[in-house]
Amino acid sequence: MKKTQEYLEESLIKPKTLAEVRAMIVAHKRNDFIFASIGLFTIIFALLTLLILFIDLVMDGYPKINYQFFTDFPSRRAANAGILSAWVGSALVMLVTFLTAVPMGVASGVYLEEYAPKNWFTDIIEINVTNLAGVPSIIYGLLALGLFVYTLHLGTSIVTAGLTLGLLMLPIVIVSTREAIRSIPVAIREAAYAVGATKWQVVLHHVIQYAFGGILTGIIIGMARALGETAPVITIGALTFIAFLPPAPLINEAPFISFEWLQSGFTVLPIQMFSWLSRPEHVFHINAAAAGAVIIMLTLVMNGTAIWLRYRIRKNIKW
């Protein structure tokens, strides 16, 4: 006890005059102000840049953003060219990505956080998962080309693209799941155990429920990233011109659900945009701007939904 006190006394700042203390407060307040200003400036600068880019895209693409743009196939005539095959392709690829990456990612996150023993092996897994989240996307494309296209013979199809982007998104989902779980107070778990819940019940009824907001944010951030990816999708051989839609998932004969669309060729929005951008004719650059605006709007809608859902869920948590 005494030792601590001595230490404290030694470390105490020597007494100062009132003027000195006031000067110190003023200096600290000034530093606070400078730091806050830098922070504010940075965020305004980033937002303004995005806003200007977005407004520029919308203004360039404005003449094209109409109902027809969404219902027309690509064409050599810029006026008739639309993004039907691109947005349907993007949506289907995202569906496969969602269905693979989310269950796997959430399950891995829960396992690593709740079940896995803490040893060197799980440490290695942990480090690798965190590293994977930062690997350039083209690497995933090369991996997918070797694994899904050449080894598993899934072809250049929606399922290949979905799985590739699923891999890309997986580490993001795992990391955010773990972080969301870690933020749950230990008391909640202990309370559940105290009333006799099994580990599985604790995880299912409490951990996942309370962590859902955070997990959701991770999922949507991952999906938004996957939506804008071009490099891995080009690597596995996505098409540029495709003027038909994949087979419908619902058919009018038994068993009423068809998975044929998974094997279909496809293109996605960023590829369509890039293809138009690299054409010589300037009229196509308007289409490219319109497609870009659509991608940004989709991303904004996704992020907005994530924020709204998180808010709703947080409001409902009562502990």
Next chain:
Amino acid sequence: MKSNKIKSLGLAALVASTLSFSYNVQAAVKTIPIDGSSTVYPITEAVAEDFQKKTGTKVTVGVSGTGGGFKKFCRGETMISNASRPISQKEMDACAENGITYIELAVAYDALTVVVNKNNDWAKSMTVDELNKVWAPGSSVKNWKDVNPAWPNQPMKLFGPGADSGTFDYFTEAIVGRAKASRSDFTASEDDNVLVTGVAGDKGGMGYFGLAYYLENKDKLGSVAIVAKGKTNGVQPSEQSVMDGTYQPLSRPLFIYVNGTKGAFDKDVKAFVDYYLANAPKLVKEVKYVPLNTTEYSAVTKHWQSKKPGTGFGGKNEVGLKIEDLISRIKD
């Protein structure tokens, strides 16, 4: 106990999903898959669009570049490959290994255009030797007056396509004399619109790309007339000068390669190529490339009907060849 149950459930789901995927692999939709060069893409896209509207046969076109396209083609994944240069020896070997033959069909011309800034009023025409001096590997030319003492003291800024592009291969072959031999200290981009912006923004800028990009940006760029070896007059790139063969050595043929085993005898692929050749003169012009002349198209059509596989180049790119000569070189 509980976690064991989950494990077996997960395993069952995994097995089920794998089974359903592998089952569906067999049920592929009948389409004509095409891939390859981004230069040839606009032409094939135009044909595919019209053909699909007319017949209902599904056609897909990818852009993997000439090399990437041949890789898929030689594995039998595509029926037709777009190519902005002839098939190389390595690609010929790859195709032979997989037992895939090909029918080489020229479909259009492209004129590589040397462009300069709009305010460049001195380099109205350049000889092949002058261009070689600028673009040769290790070239030390950094100023326009280094090329021709009569030209002003203006620093030169160079723009060109990336080393993976067929345009780069052809230009270096035609100007330097060896494919891919080029100085490397220039701004390279796979996107020709980036090159347009670069040359348009620098008074001393110089670059090269396909004619279509120049025609679309005439207001921002100037084109250089090319003086072929042994000639004295410079020739401007144009549909006229490419078709009559005077724009040399920078006009190059563009090709499609049709799978000669499965493709050429498939009803739909055959109908597509027939449609391609019949409509090429009109559609090629529409997408701002230069069509072959009538005799050349009829020679190509005759060659297609004979279904004779092989290449007229023997794995090497050559500059300034006549289409008819190319075809006659293909031996049985």
